[in-house]
Structures are given as C-alpha cells and as structure tokens.
Amino acid sequence: MAGMTIPEMKEMARKCRIEICKMTHRAQAGHPGGSLSEIDILCGLYGHRLRVKPDDPDWEDRDRFILSKGHASPGMYAVLAEMGFISHEDLKTYRVKGGVCQGHVDMKWCPGVDFSAGSLGMGLSFGMGCAVAAKLDASNRNAYVMVGDGEIQEGSIWEAAMAAAHHELGNLKLFVDCNRIQNDDFCEAQMRMFDIPSKWASFGWAVKEIDGHDMNSIINAIDWMDTVHDRPAVVIANTVKGKGVSFMEDNPAFHGAAPSDEQLAIALSELEVVA
Amino acid sequence: MSRMAATRDGYGDALLELSSNPKVVVLEADLGKSTKSLHFRKAHPERTISCGIGEQNMLLVGAGLASNGYIPFASTFAIFTERAFEQMRNGVARPNLAVHLCGSHGGTHTGTDGSSAQSIEDLAIYRTLPNVVVMHPCDDVSTKALTMQLPKLSSPSYMRTARNKTPVLYDGKETQITIGKGVTLAEGNDVAIIACGVLVHESLTAAEQLRGEGINATVVDMHTIKPLDTELIDKLAMQCGAIVTAEDHSIIGGLGGAVSEHVVSSNPVPVEKIGVHDRFGESADAEEMLEMMGLKSHHICDAVRRVIARKA
Numbered sequence: 001m002a003g004m005t006i007p008e009m010k011e012m013a014r015k016c017r018i019e020i021c022k023m024t025h026r027a028q029a030g031h032p033g034g035s036l037s038e039i040d041i042l043c044g045l046y047g048h049r050l051r052v053k054p055d056d057p058d059w060e061d062r063d064r065f066i067l068s069k070g071h072a073s074p075g076m077y078a079v080l081a082e083m084g085f086i087s088h089e090d091l092k093t094y095r096v097k098g099g100v101c102q103g104h105v106d107m108k109w110c111p112g113v114d115f116s117a118g119s120l121g122m123g124l125s126f127g128m129g130c131a132v133a134a135k136l137d138a139s140n141r142n143a144y145v146m147v148g149d150g151e152i153q154e155g156s157i158w159e160a161a162m163a164a165a166h167h168e169l170g171n172l173k174l175f176v177d178c179n180r181i182q183n184d185d186f187c188e189a190q191m192r193m194f195d196i197p198s199k200w201a202s203f204g205w206a207v208k209e210i211d212g213h214d215m216n217s218i219i220n221a222i223d224w225m226d227t228v229h230d231r232p233a234v235v236i237a238n239t240v241k242g243k244g245v246s247f248m249e250d251n252p253a254f255h256g257a258a259p260s261d262e263q264l265a266i267a268l269s270e271l272e273v274v275a
Numbered sequence: 276m277s278r279m280a281a282t283r284d285g286y287g288d289a290l291l292e293l294s295s296n297p298k299v300v301v302l303e304a305d306l307g308k309s310t311k312s313l314h315f316r317k318a319h320p321e322r323t324i325s326c327g328i329g330e331q332n333m334l335l336v337g338a339g340l341a342s343n344g345y346i347p348f349a350s351t352f353a354i355f356t357e358r359a360f361e362q363m364r365n366g367v368a369r370p371n372l373a374v375h376l377c378g379s380h381g382g383t384h385t386g387t388d389g390s391s392a393q394s395i396e397d398l399a400i401y402r403t404l405p406n407v408v409v410m411h412p413c414d415d416v417s418t419k420a421l422t423m424q425l426p427k428l429s430s431p432s433y434m435r436t437a438r439n440k441t442p443v444l445y446d447g448k449e450t451q452i453t454i455g456k457g458v459t460l461a462e463g464n465d466v467a468i469i470a471c472g473v474l475v476h477e478s479l480t481a482a483e484q485l486r487g488e489g490i491n492a493t494v495v496d497m498h499t500i501k502p503l504d505t506e507l508i509d510k511l512a513m514q515c516g517a518i519v520t521a522e523d524h525s526i527i528g529g530l531g532g533a534v535s536e537h538v539v540s541s542n543p544v545p546v547e548k549i550g551v552h553d554r555f556g557e558s559a560d561a562e563e564m565l566e567m568m569g570l571k572s573h574h575i576c577d578a579v580r581r582v583i584a585r586k587a
Contacts (some may be wrong), residue, residue: 108371156335166327
C-alpha cells in the first residue's frame with residue numbers, strides 16, 4: 001500500500017469528511033469535530049507511508065497506527081473503509097449493536113485497528129511498547145501515534161514522552177492534532193498548554209510544526225520523520241476543529257455533537273463539490 | 276522450624292528462569308531491587324525496560340509489547356500498581372492482552388513502611404476486571420511455580436507478593452501448584468479454613484491449636500482468587516458445613532468476598548471472614564501488624580468457634 005499521489009490523498013480526505021458527517025448523523029452521536037481536524041493527516045499517513053496490508057490486517061511486521069484520541073473514530077473508520085480494511089457498508093455500524101465500528105476504536109472489534117482506545121493519554125505508552133517490540137525484533141517497522149492537544153493535559157502522556165526519549169525510540173512517531181478545542185471549551189480556557197513544541201523538544205523529541213490541513217506539508221513532515229533515527233519524532237499539526245464544514249469549524253459545540261438533518265444537508269453540499 | 280523466605284524472591288527466581296524464553300520481557304518502575312526483577316535485569320538488560328517512576332506508562336508499554344507477541348512481566352509495589360488501575364482496566368484487561376503484573380509488598384504484613392505502603396485492596400480491585408487472573412501465593416516455592424506457568428496464560432494477570440519472610444510450605448512440592456486450583460494442606464470435617472498469602476501458615480497453626488480442642492479443620496491454600504476454585508469450595512461446604520476465610524486484605528471484596536459471593540448462590544453455609552476490617556494500617560513490624568489487624572492464628576481460632584456455633 002501507500003504511494004498515493006497528493007491529489008489522490010486530498011480526494012480521499014474529501015470522501016472521508018463526507019463519511020464522518022454521515023456516520024455521526026446516522027448515529028446521532030459521536031465526535032465529528034476531532035475527526036474532521038485529523039483526517040488530512042490520516043489520509044497522508046495511510047496514503048503515503050504506512051506499511052500495512054488491508055487483506056492481512058494482522059500482518060506481524062506491519063507499521064502500527066495508534067489513534068489515541070479514540071473518540072475521533074469516525075475519521076479512522078472512514079480511512080479504513082477507503083483503504084479496504086472494512087467495507088463502506090461497515091461504516092453504517094458506527095455505534096450500532098454488534099458493529100465493527102464501536103464508539104471508540106477497538107482492536108478487538110475492527111480490522112486495521114491496533115489499539116483499543118477511548119481513555120485519553122494511553123496511546124503513546126502503547127505505541128512505545130510497539131516501538132520497543134519492533135527494536136527487539138530487529139524490524140524497521142514504525143509505531144505511529146496520534147494524540148489530541150487537549151489529550152496532552154493527561155499526565156501519563158509525559159511519562160511516555162520522557163520514557164520514549166530515554167530509550168531513544170527513533171521508530172516512534174507522534175502527531176499532535178492541535179485543533180485548539182477540547183470537550184467543554186477552547187483549550188485556552190480549559191487548560192493553557194503554553195509552548196507545546198518547546199515542551200516536546202525539552203523532553204528530548206525531534207519536533208516539527210506544520211499546517212495539518214496542507215497535504216504537501218503533511219507529506220513532507222512524514223518524510224522528515226523517516227530521517228529521525230536517534231530519538232522519537234513529533235509533528236505538531238495546527239488544525240481546525242470541524243475543518244471542511246463551515247458551521248462546525250472552530251466551534252466547540254461540534255466536539256461531541258452530531259449534525260441534524262438540515263445540518264447534514266448543508267455539510268454535504270459543501271463537501272460534495274469536487275475540487 | 277521450616278525454612279523462611281519472602282514470596283518476592285520466588286518471583287525473582289522465576290523471572291530469571293523464564294528468561295530462556297526470548298519473548299519474555301521485564302518492565303520496571305524503579306523498584307526492581309524490591310520486587311526482585313533485578314536478577315532478570317542483570318542477566319538480560321536488553322530485555323528489561325526501565326519505565327522510571329511511571330507506573331501508568333509501564334502498564335501500557337506492556338500492553339503494546341503483548342500486542343506484538345511479547346510476554347511482559349511488570350512489577351512494582353502492590354499499592355503503586357493501583358495508580359495505573361485504569362490503564363490495567365482499559366489498556367490491558369479490556370483488549371485481553373497478556374501483561375503479567377506483580378504487586379510486591381502487599382498487605383499490612385509489609386510492616387514498618389506504614390499505611391501508605393500497605394495495599395489492602397489490590398485483590399478486590401483486580402478481581403473486578405474481566406479476563407484478569409488474580410493470585411496471592413503463600414511462599415516462595417508456590418510463587419515461583421505460579422509465575423513459571425504465566426507464559427502459557429493467554430490472559431493478563433495480577434499477582435501479589437509479600438515483602439517479608441514467611442515459613443516455606445512447598446519445598447519439594449511445587450508440582451502441587453496449578454493456577455486456579457486450591458491446595459488442601461490439612462484435612463478435617465468440622466470447618467474449612469480457606470486462606471491465601473501470609474495467612475496460610477497462620478491457618479495451619481490455627482488448625483493445629485483447634486485439634487487440641489477436638490475441632491478438625493480442613494485448611495486450603497487458595498492461591499488463585501480468580502478464577503476461583505468453586506468446585507473445591509462446593510465440596511468443602513458440603514463436607515464441613517462452615518467456612519472461615521483468612522487473608523491479609525480488606526474483608527471487603529478479596530478472598531472472603533469471593534468465597535462468600537460464591538457460597539450464597541450455591542450452598543449457603545455460614546462464613547466468617549478474617550481480614551482487615553475496613554481501616555488503614557500504621558507503622559509496626561509484620562507480626563505486630565497481624566496482631567493489631569486481627570489476623571493471627573488465635574483470631575482464626577475464634578472465627579472457627581464462631582462459625583461452628585452458627586452451623587445449622
């Protein structure tokens with residue numbers, strides 16, 4: 001897999017945005033805002049770099065991708081459907097009894113999911129375990145992790161940040177989806193995090209800051225991560241919560257709220273315009 | 276007098292022996308000298324991952340390793356495992372990843388470190404988690420035997436070990452130890468004393484004292500609290516008609532809780548629980564703590580007399 005062109009990845013992101021809106025609308029629940037902010041990065045990672053086999057999701061030597069902000073599952077499910085891990089029909093099982101698309105991504109339920117998320121602050125540690133395992137196996141596979149910016153308020157993130165740098169895990173790659181909004185309000189109001197890139201740098205990580213919606217920047221950042229071997233690398237991606245749907249953009253109300261029928265129609269009219 | 280040893284030494288010996296399996300890895304949170312994983316670390320530093328003083332991270336690094344086919348053994352003090360309870364719940368038990376967690380220095384027997392270090396609730400909290408096997412062995416031999424069986428387990432586990440030395444009961448008898456199977460150490464038809472950890476020896480002493488009064492007690496080492504050996508409990512309830520449980524743990528939710536929960540729904544015989552009565556400990560040596568908390572053999576004898584008086 002991987003090796004898609006930039007126009008192809010942009011188109012994939014557009015289709016995924018539509019599915020995110022449809023999934024949350026169908027369920028009348030879920031987290032569209034953080035799914036829309038992360039989606040360009042996910043499409044860049046899966047389209048450009050991640051070594052996985054949709055027809056063999058448990059392939060032992062695959063790269064791992066850990067969505068630690070597991071509530072933003074509609075984004076990941078949409079990508080997994082585009083990649084062929086699950087079907088587009090499966091997307092209709094989001095938050096439905098017995099469905100592969102559980103409310104939060106779950107490795108026991110959905111092919112292509114490497115971590116059972118749902119509780120913030122856990123995925124980076126799990127990714128560290130995957131990275132240590134790859135080193136013990138003398139494999140060149142990587143562990144990629146995505147966390148949200150609100151999520152890094154969890155203390156355990158910094159336990160993992162310190163430990164991964166201590167162990168010089170050059171095969172651990174992290175994206176921080178900085179969409180500036182958490183559950184209750186803007187991060188600025190809930191808990192200021194001050195200089196996020198400096199925090200990671202001071203913990204011993206290689207740091208790069210990008211526009212998380214510019215596919216060229218995303219691809220360049222993923223390629224840059226490949227050049228870092230002596231320590232973990234983090235891409236601080238500045239994003240917009242709800243990106244691509246006018247009334248959701250930068251709106252704390254759509255962290256965890258589904259669009260109504262009317263809102264879905266507006267969203268689709270905005271997203272169905274092919275660039 | 277029998278040989279004295281600490282269960283944590285059995286754990287350390289087992290890890291070293293298990294190191295011949297290249298998939299076995301050890302995770303430490305700066306207490307390897309205390310939990311005894313240090314022997315493995317010295318022999319295999321490349322397979323020992325220091326997580327610093329960071330238990331939450333340690334549990335999930337273990338989960339990640341387990342998901343990649345490794346067999347992680349993580350240890351710290353029993354009390355400090357508890358700050359990673361949600362990691363154990365959501366990141367280990369829920370996806371059923373076989374991370375083996377050992378909490379040493381469990382119970383009031385931990386002694387002079389005081390109440391902050393004396394976990395009296397660990398067995399209860401881990402017992403509530405689906406998929407998790409919970410063990411509390413009574414001597415170094417059985418601790419080693421149980422630990423040696425863990426790589427074959429396809430689910431996570433929690434094992435409590437103790438800081439201080441206790442009499443060894445299983446020298447040359449390690450083949451009697453199987454995860455999930457209680458061991459009958461003394462036979463009698465008047466009462467069944469079901470114990471775990473440091474109170475197994477106290478229970479044997481109690482049985483000896485009771486024999487002088489004409490009371491014949493069965494004593495069981497219930498080293499595995501979950502899955503509970505319900506077959507054996509049913510047999511004992513039928514045979515003895517009364518049960519005393521004994522543990523260096525809160526009377527809420529531990530071995531006594533587990534046995535009571537089972538008995539009320541199968542054969543409701545009277546049960547008396549020896550354990551810590553909903554209070555915290557304090558600094559005192561191990562034996563003083565057992566006396567203060569009502570966990571000595573004479574307390575067990577009293578409980579036996581009470582439970583026999585309650586027999587129908």
